[in-house]
Amino acid sequence: MRDRNRKARFDKTRPSARERGYDSKWEKESKAFLALPQHRHCACGCGRLADMVDHIKPHRGDKRLFWDRVNWQPMAASPCHSSRKQRQERQL
Numbered sequence: 001m002r003d004r005n006r007k008a009r010f011d012k013t014r015p016s017a018r019e020r021g022y023d024s025k026w027e028k029e030s031k032a033f034l035a036l037p038q039h040r041h042c043a044c045g046c047g048r049l050a051d052m053v054d055h056i057k058p059h060r061g062d063k064r065l066f067w068d069r070v071n072w073q074p075m076a077a078s079p080c081h082s083s084r085k086q087r088q089e090r091q092l
Contacts, residue, residue, distance in 0.1 A: 020061070021063065021066050029067075030052070030053040030072075033053050033069065033072055033074070034050055034051070034052075034053060034074055039074040040074070041074065042074060042075050042076040042080050043073035043074055043075055044075065044076075044080045046076065046080060048076035048080065049076065050074030050075055050076055051075075051076060051077050052074075052075055052076075052077045052081060053072050053073070053074060053075070054072070054073050054074075054075040054081055055071050055072065056071050056072070056073050057071055059071070
């Protein structure tokens with residue numbers, strides 16, 4: 001419950017996804033990235049099909065890091081990104 005309250009407080013101050021760079025250009029570029037055969041499956045090794053692009057190192061608003069494809073990895077949104085990856089990032 002405490003974690004849910006912390007997240008709710010954080011979300012109130014967080015810029016929108018569009019404001020953080022996840023706009024139509026991102027949608028186009030990430031879709032092209034996932035279309036490559038080597039990016040078909042989740043990078044965590046679970047065997048699921050990737051349906052999103054994850055930033056390996058959180059960009060925290062750094063546009064250079066945001067657009068650096070070396071920092072991109074294919075992931076399955078659930079459960080890989082929504083739980084495992086988020087848990088890892090909270091520990092940073």
